[in-house]
Amino acid sequence: MSKLLFSPIKIGNIEFKNRIFMSPMCQYSASDGLVNDWHTIHYASRAVGGVGAVIVEATAAEPNGRITPFDLGIYNAEQTDAFKEMIETIKKHVNDVKIGLQLAHAGRKGSKDVPWKKEKALSKAEGGYDIIAPSAIAFNELYAVPKEMKKDDMEYVFNSFVNAAKNALKAGFDFLEIHMAHGYLLHEFLSPITNKRQDEYGGSFENRIKFPLDIAEAVRKTASDVPVFVRISAIDWIEGGWDIAQSVKFAKILKEIVIQLIDVSSGGLADVPINADYGFQSKFSKIIKDEAEINTSSVGLIVNPYQAEHILASGQANIVMLGRALLANPYWAVQAAEVLGVDIEWPNQYARAKNILRN
Numbered sequence: 001m002s003k004l005l006f007s008p009i010k011i012g013n014i015e016f017k018n019r020i021f022m023s024p025m026c027q028y029s030a031s032d033g034l035v036n037d038w039h040t041i042h043y044a045s046r047a048v049g050g051v052g053a054v055i056v057e058a059t060a061a062e063p064n065g066r067i068t069p070f071d072l073g074i075y076n077a078e079q080t081d082a083f084k085e086m087i088e089t090i091k092k093h094v095n096d097v098k099i100g101l102q103l104a105h106a107g108r109k110g111s112k113d114v115p116w117k118k119e120k121a122l123s124k125a126e127g128g129y130d131i132i133a134p135s136a137i138a139f140n141e142l143y144a145v146p147k148e149m150k151k152d153d154m155e156y157v158f159n160s161f162v163n164a165a166k167n168a169l170k171a172g173f174d175f176l177e178i179h180m181a182h183g184y185l186l187h188e189f190l191s192p193i194t195n196k197r198q199d200e201y202g203g204s205f206e207n208r209i210k211f212p213l214d215i216a217e218a219v220r221k222t223a224s225d226v227p228v229f230v231r232i233s234a235i236d237w238i239e240g241g242w243d244i245a246q247s248v249k250f251a252k253i254l255k256e257i258v259i260q261l262i263d264v265s266s267g268g269l270a271d272v273p274i275n276a277d278y279g280f281q282s283k284f285s286k287i288i289k290d291e292a293e294i295n296t297s298s299v300g301l302i303v304n305p306y307q308a309e310h311i312l313a314s315g316q317a318n319i320v321m322l323g324r325a326l327l328a329n330p331y332w333a334v335q336a337a338e339v340l341g342v343d344i345e346w347p348n349q350y351a352r353a354k355n356i357l358r359n
Contacts, residue, residue, distance in 0.1 A: 003309065003340055003341075003342050004019065004309060004312040004313055005018060005019055005020060005305065005308055005309045005312060005320070005336065005340065005342075006018045006019075006020075006337055006340070006342045006344060007019065008052075009052075009318060009319070011175075011227045011260050011261060011295060012175070012226065012227035012228075012260050013225070013226075013227070014098060014174055014175060014226070014227055016052040016053055016098055017052045017096050017097075018050075018051070018052035018333070018344075019052060019312060019318065019319045019320060020050070020051045020052050020308070020320060020322060020332075020333045020336070021051060021052060021053040021054075021055060021297065021319055021320070021321050021322070022043075022046045022051050022053065022054040022055055022321075022322060022323075022326050023055060023263075023299050023321035023322060023323040023326075024055040024056060024057045024058055024102040024177070024179075024231075025057055025323050025324075025327065026057045026058055026067065026071065027039060027042060027057055027072075028067075028068050028070040028071065028114040028115065029070060030070050030071060030072045030073075031070070032073075032078075032079075033059075033060065033063070033066070033071065033072055033073025033074070033075070033076075033079050034072075034073075034078065034079055034082045035072060035079075035082045035083055035086050036082075039056075039072070039086060040086045040089055040090070043056065043086070043090060043099070044089065044090045044093065044094070045330040046326055046330050047090050047093075047094040047097040047099075048093065048094055048330070048331075048347055048350075049326075049329075049330040049331040049332060049333050049334055050331065050332075050333030050334040050337065050344060050346075051097065051322075051326070051332075051333045052097070052098065052333075053097065053098040053099070053100060053174075053175075054090075054097060054098075054099050054100070055099075055100040055101070055102055055177055055321075056072070056083075056099065056100065056101045056102065056173075057071075057072060057102065058071065058072075058102050058104035058106075058179055058184075059071070059072040059073060059074050059101055059102060059103060059104060059164070060072065060073040060074070060075065060104055060105060060106070060164075061073075061074070061075060061103055061104065061105055061157070061160040061161045061163070061164035062075050062105070062156070062157065062160035062164075063075060063129065064110060064111075064129045064130055064131065064132070065104065065105035065106055065107075065110065065157070065160070065185070066106060066110060066111075066129075067106040067109060067110055067112060067184075068110075068111075068112055068113060068114055068122075069111075069122070069127045069128070069129075070114055071106075074101070074103070074164045074167045074168055074171070075160060075163065075164060075167070076167075077167075079167070080167040080168075080170050080171050081171075083101075083167075083168075083171035083172075083173070084170070084171040084172055087099055087171060087172045087173065088172070093347075094347075098174040098175065099172075099173055099174055100173055100174060100175040100176060100177055100229070101168045101171075101173045101176055101177070102176075102177045102178075102179050102231065103161060103164050103165065103168070103176060103177070103178050103179065103219065104179035104184060105157060105160075105161075105179075105184060105185040105186065106131070106184050106185065107131065107132065107133045107134075107146065107183075107184050107185030107186075107187075107188045108131055108132075108133035108137070108138065108139050108143065108146040108183075108185075108188060108194070109131075109139050109143070109183055109184055110129070110131045111128040111129050111130070111131050111144065112128075112143070113126075119142055120142050121142060121143045121144045128144075130147060131144060131146040131147070132146050132147050132148075132149050132153055132157075132185070133146035133147070133148065133149065133185065133188050133194065134148070134149055134185075134188050134189045134194060134195045134196075134197055134201065134202065134211075135148055135188075135194060135195060135196040135197060135202075136148040137194060137196070139183065139270070139271075140270075140271055148197075154201075154211060157185070157215075158211075158214060158215060158218065161178075161215045161218065161219055162218050162219065162222050165218075165219045165222040165223050166222055168223070169222075169223060169225075169226070173226070174226060174227075175226050175227040175228065175229065176219060176223050176226060176227075176228050176229070177228070177229040177230065177231055177263060178212075178215065178216055178219055178228065178229070178230045178231070179231050180212050180216075180230055180231060180232050180233075181231045181232050181233040181263075181265045181266075181268060182231075182233060182265065182267070182268030182269075183233075183267075183268035183269040183270065184268075186211070186212040186215065187232070187233055187242075187268070187269060188269075189201065189208055189209075189210075189211045189212050190208055190209060190212055190232075190242050190246075190250070191208070191236055191241050191242040191269055192208065192240065192241065192242070193236060193238055193240065193241045193242075193269055193270065194269060195208050205246060205249065209250055209253065213253065213254075213257075216228075216230060216254060216257060216259060217257050220257055220258055220259065227260045227261070228258075228259055228260060229259065229260065229261040229262070229263050229297075230254055230259050230261075230262055230263065231262075231263035231264075231265060232247055232250065232251075232262060232263070232264065232265070233265055233266045233267055233268055233269065234247045234264050234265070234266045234281065234284035234285075234287075234288065235247070235266050235267070235284065236266075236267065236269045236270070236272075237266065237267050237272050237273070237274050237275075238269065238270060238272055241269065242269070244284060244287055244288075247264075247284070247287075247288055248287060248288055248291045248292050251288050251291075251292035251294055252291075252292045252294075254294070255292060255293070255294045259294075260294075260295060261294070261295040261296065261297060261318070261319065262285075262288055262289075262292070262294055262295070262296045262297075263296075263297045263299065263321060264281055264284050264285035264288055264296050264297065264298060264299070264317070265281060265299050265300065266281050266284060266300070276300065276301060277301065278301045278302070278303065278304075278307060279298065279300065279301060279302055279307055279311060279316075280300055280301060281298060281299060281300040282298040282300075282302075282311050282316040282317060283316070285297065285298040285316055285317040286314075286315065286316040286317065289315070289316070289317060289318065290315075295318045295319070296317045296318060296319070297317055297318065297319035297320065297321045298311050298316055298317035298319070298320055298321065299320075299321035299322075299323060300323075301324075302320050302321070302322055302325065303324075303325045305335075305336035305339045305340050306339075306340075308320045308322075308336065309340060334346055334350075338354065
């Protein structure tokens with residue numbers, strides 16, 4: 001067995017100790033966008049558990065870019081300082097883990113309540129806020145109709161992403177990821193389903209990618225010393241929507257501006273059925289990896305060490321991103337090493353548990 005899962009990989013100027021990354025997963029547990037003890041414990045647990053990198057959940061570039069009022073943000077100094085403290089705490093105990101941040105804007109899917117309550121848009125009296133999108137089309141009947149963005153709105157969001165990238169570097173993040181997936185703002189520009197604009201930002205493929213690409217270029221320029229990834233939805237699962245051919249074409253363009261990895265997911269643009277099964281998005285990451293000749297990560301129902309190893313060994317991706325599997329088991333990585341017969345370093349405090357797994 002090749003055991004690629006625990007082989008290092010260099011992306012940009014950073015070497016990651018292994019190819020198991022924690023996928024960004026919203027916790028909806030912040031107040032005023034600030035990280036707190038919950039987040040520190042949450043991310044530190046997965047770092048101790050042996051992942052090569054932790055990607056902190058979708059973090060809003062501006063206040064109205066939050067999915068809920070309880071999302072993280074990185075649009076002010078207080079938030080930046082709180083992130084810095086969290087990173088320093090984690091690295092004090094696990095100095096070989098890399099920590100990244102997903103920069104995001106919710107677009108038309110913002111101003112909603114936390115998912116464990118009844119799904120609904122929040123009024124301003126309930127703590128909600130105005131939402132924007134490329135076109136004035138609601139996500140569904142439970143969401144408000146967003147304001148169609150004008151040029152000044154686009155300039156504000158553009159500057160917000162640049163400012164967020166600067167803050168992320170001040171906080172000490174090792175790398176950045178730009179969220180262009182799952183039906184949030186930048187995905188809304190990419191897809192012809194949600195982008196009905198009649199100006200230079202709508203219509204053709206070249207027009208629809210323009211605003212997301214402008215942001216990617218600006219973040220790349222701002223964060224010139226760290227790797228920058230982009231998460232996309234490879235397909236919308238909707239006829240006439242964003243598809244794999246457009247994803248490949250876009251990935252090639254992103255590679256030209258030195259985006260170093262495409263984090264390949266799918267869907268999220270609308271309430272439509274998805275043919276989800278174990279590793280169901282790996283075929284998309286392979287197509288993009290092979291045809292665009294760029295690093296990709298695969299995410300989506302990757303739950304088993306042998307399955308994760310197979311994805312890498314068969315060339316479907318360079319990285320595996322684990323989401324729910326790491327929510328269920330923060331120590332998935334060290335346990336996977338035991339299953340695959342790879343000897344990795346455990347925290348001294350936990351090392352005596354190896355014997356239990358090996359018996």
